Structure formats: C-alpha cells, structure tokens
Amino acid sequence: MNDGPSRIGVVGCGLMGAGIAEICARAGLDVLVAVSGPSSVDRARRRVADSLSRLADKGKIDREEADAAARRIRITSALEDFADREFVFESVTENETTKAEVFTALDGVLRDSDAILATNTSSLPIVRLAKATRRPERVIGTHFFNPVPVLPLVEVTASLLTSEETLHTTEALLTGPLGKQVIRSRDRAGFIVNALLVPYLLSAVRMVESGHATAEEIDTGMTLGCAHPIGPLRLIDLIGVDTLTQVASGLYEEYRDPVYSVPPLLARMADGGLLGRKSGQGFYAYPS
Numbered sequence: 001m002n003d004g005p006s007r008i009g010v011v012g013c014g015l016m017g018a019g020i021a022e023i024c025a026r027a028g029l030d031v032l033v034a035v036s037g038p039s040s041v042d043r044a045r046r047r048v049a050d051s052l053s054r055l056a057d058k059g060k061i062d063r064e065e066a067d068a069a070a071r072r073i074r075i076t077s078a079l080e081d082f083a084d085r086e087f088v089f090e091s092v093t094e095n096e097t098t099k100a101e102v103f104t105a106l107d108g109v110l111r112d113s114d115a116i117l118a119t120n121t122s123s124l125p126i127v128r129l130a131k132a133t134r135r136p137e138r139v140i141g142t143h144f145f146n147p148v149p150v151l152p153l154v155e156v157t158a159s160l161l162t163s164e165e166t167l168h169t170t171e172a173l174l175t176g177p178l179g180k181q182v183i184r185s186r187d188r189a190g191f192i193v194n195a196l197l198v199p200y201l202l203s204a205v206r207m208v209e210s211g212h213a214t215a216e217e218i219d220t221g222m223t224l225g226c227a228h229p230i231g232p233l234r235l236i237d238l239i240g241v242d243t244l245t246q247v248a249s250g251l252y253e254e255y256r257d258p259v260y261s262v263p264p265l266l267a268r269m270a271d272g273g274l275l276g277r278k279s280g281q282g283f284y285a286y287p288s
C-alpha cells in the first residue's frame, strides 16, 4: 500500500493544472484544486469533468472510473482550504511574482510543516520560489508535459536547498501512483527539454517571420521529413503562444543567448491574444 501523500492540492486549473488534477484523481488520490476567483470555479469543474467524460466516451477508461475520479476532485477559490494538503502542485501562469505570491500564501496555509510544494514552472529558478517560503527544503520542481494525462515524462528539479527526503517523496509519488517517468535536471532555466526545444520553436517562428517558409510547409517538413509527431508551429499553438513567450523570456534572462530571444511576431501574437488552441487562433485557426 502506498504510504506517500494522498491529499493533493493543485493551484491553477489551466491546460496543465487540469491535467495534473486529472491524473492524481485517476490514481485514487484526494484532489483539491484552487482557481483564481469564484467566477472560475464552474469553468474548472466543467474542464476536468469534460476531459474525464471524453476519455470514457472514447473507451479509454470505463464510465464508473471516470465518475469516481471526477468525485475525487473538488474545486475552491480559497487557498485557505488547502490547510490539510500534504503535497501541492503549483501550475499557475508563468510569472514569477504570481508564483512567488502563491508559494508564500501556501506556506502560511499548510498545517503540515512537512507538506511539499512542487512547481510546474518551465523556466523560473526553483530556488527563488523556495525562498518565497519558510520551508525551502520542501520546495521542488516537477515539470510535466502537455497533455499531462498522455505524456509520460516529468522533469524533477531539486534546488540547492531541496532536501533528499523531498526529492525521494516526490519521485515516489510521480513514478508510483501517478505512473510517470522522471528525469532529474539541475536548477537551470528550461531544465533539459525546454533548453533544447525552445530555440527550435523560436527558429520556426523566425522562418515564418522572414518569409522563408509558411507554417504549413515547416510543419509538414518536420512531421514527414523528421518523423516528429507534430510540427513546431502546431506545437506552439498547443503549448500556448503566451506561455512560450514567457518561457523564452525566462530562458533569455538566464542565458542572455540570442537563440532564446522572443521573435517580434511571437510577441505581437501574444499581445494580440492569438494564443493558439486555447484562444481559437494562433498559427492555425481552431473553430470551436
């Protein structure tokens, strides 16, 4: 019997937070999700319920399992409700101030001084979020991949202040009940995967921007010519233009290497709300 944490908190119910809540609930864990305000509660509830129901419709899980998982997820807009949580995944917008505020608030709310705070950040130093709390040894990076229920990898990042016990408990939760595969990364912006992936995605945007090739041509080239399951522009639409812009800015701040600088086209798309799938329009159109 698993004796790791069973009362899980997830802060943020966007693309990633909803996926993390879903896999935790399907693993039989008790899940409480925090959203940014009362007006987001219903949307979050629908989001997780619809995703589970789609899995049942496709026959990937049976209907009872989907219903049982949905019942294990509660949604709140009050972080104070997290007092009894043993392990919290933070997955709010990729913004250091927002995340640090969440960490400080959680640190004040969690009753169990051993409770672990894990961030899904793609680019921010874990140690800086750790320093926003009075339990830096209990703060760790757990970087999931999108879509969370489908992709098996999680990059786990201990900061210079993370304890061995936190690392062990976190990896046991991820590889045990959550069924993920982990790789360990140093506390460097972009960890392993994004440090490699982001320059590639930005290069594809630069090719579109300079008129070198169209989004369709580039995506066809990389899927049919290199056997990538998805082309770079479609992948940006899936990740979110806003998220990629924030992540690339974080990488640029860390390394000051032009390969991470945000192309003007991407920045203007983020400014204009052309965010990809989540807004219905990015490099491609997604009619609802």
Ligand SMILES: NC(=O)c1ccc[n+]([C@@H]2O[C@H](COP(=O)([O-])OP(=O)(O)OC[C@H]3O[C@@H](n4cnc5c(N)ncnc54)[C@H](O)[C@@H]3O)[C@@H](O)[C@H]2O)c1
Residues within 6 Å of the ligand: 011, 012, 013, 014, 015, 016, 017, 034, 035, 036, 037, 091, 092, 093, 094, 095, 098, 102, 120, 121, 122, 123, 143, 144, 145, 146, 238, 239, 240, 243, 247
């Ligand atoms: N999109 C990806 O492919 C991907 C992959 C790996 C990691 N990440 C990381 O996951 C995190 C979330 O990204 P996402 O793609 O889910 O973004 P998203 O924009 O879909 O969701 C972020 C959510 O956080 C909410 N939020 C903001 N402040 C909040 C607060 N104080 N309390 C509760 N909720 C709050 C927003 O309302 C929004 O619903 C980011 O750190 C991102 O870098 C994203």
